[in-house]
Amino acid sequence: MTHPRSTTRRQKITLRAIRGPEWWLMVKKFFVHGTTIASFAPSSRFLARKILRGIDWVKARVVVELGAGTGPITKELIRAAGPNTKLVIVEQDPDFCRVLRKKFPGLDIVEGDACKLDEILAERGIKYADHVISGLPLPSFSPGLRDSILSMSARVLGPEGEFRQITSMPWVYLKLYKSYFRDVSFKLVPLNLPPGGVYFCKGYQHTTA
Ligand SMILES: C[S@@+](CC[C@H](N)C(=O)[O-])C[C@H]1O[C@@H](n2cnc3c(N)ncnc32)[C@H](O)[C@@H]1O
Known part of the structure; x- marks a missing residue:
């Protein structure tokens, strides 16, 4: 299983490019704060x-x-x-x-x-x-x-x-x-x-x- 923290630099850059900085901020907060965020993507x-x-x-x-x-x-x-x-x-x-x-x-x-x-x-x-x-x-x-x-x-x-x-x-x-x-x-x-x-x-x- 891949641990979230092991995301490679290339994956990070790709995610940021595809979804934009806000989406990326949400992903980061999700992995750092877990249950207080509880979602890896902003609502549609x-x-x-x-x-x-x-x-x-x-x-x-x-x-x-x-x-x-x-x-x-x-x-x-x-x-x-x-x-x-x-x-x-x-x-x-x-x-x-x-x-x-x-x-x-x-x-x-x-x-x-x-x-x-x-x-x-x-x-x-x-x-x-x-x-x-x-x-x-x-x-x-x-x-x-x-x-x-x-x-x-x-x-x-x-x-x-x-x-x-x-x-x-x-x-x-x-x-x-x-x-x-x-x-x-x-x-x-x-x-x-x-x-x-x-x-x-x-x-x-x-x-x-
Ligand atoms: C699942 S995110 C929802 C974000 C956004 N509403 C959306 O629909 O994409 C939950 C948000 O609640 C915030 N949050 C968690 N506990 C809170 C609290 N006690 N008071 C205010 N905000 C809180 C988190 O910081 C996070 O931004």
Whole structure:
């Protein structure tokens, strides 16, 4: 078996040339940080569009993105959101934040931890969000970390808000998300590397999976 670190210089250059520097940064972060990244490729635009589908941009006042990475969902958020919607992008990795700030100047990009979402919003005078869009690899987090991120998201969403989560393992975590939310649906996105999908979750009510 080839160990990731044994990738040859030629392979590295070829990968970088084929996919571009952002794709390469994601691959590197995946091998260095493992479970906090949990994906070797940024989401496709098909997945990014699916996670935003059906959002009422006239009504949505605040939309939060957690775990933006190199920004494929952020890009679609900016395209879709109108002037009434405040976007707050939370990403804990400083290198990804640098990429995001360069790509999306003027956007509110917070280098911080999703667990502190209430503080991040309070600093902006915001109490509630209408949607939390998550690119976080929640299933690979410890149950304690996952619980705190999901309960924090639920707190800032309020009873009517919606939590949306990408996945690159279609249907596998349906039971997991159903243990946190009363109303969960899943939409497949085959055009992603690997094929993925989105969980749409409402009505936080945590039970043991
Ligand atoms: C699978 S990548 C998703 C990247 C991007 N959303 C996409 O769709 O390509 C997960 C991202 O979550 C970020 N992340 C992990 N834990 C986090 C946390 N506690 N708070 C904020 N971001 C976090 C990682 O740094 C990484 O950029």
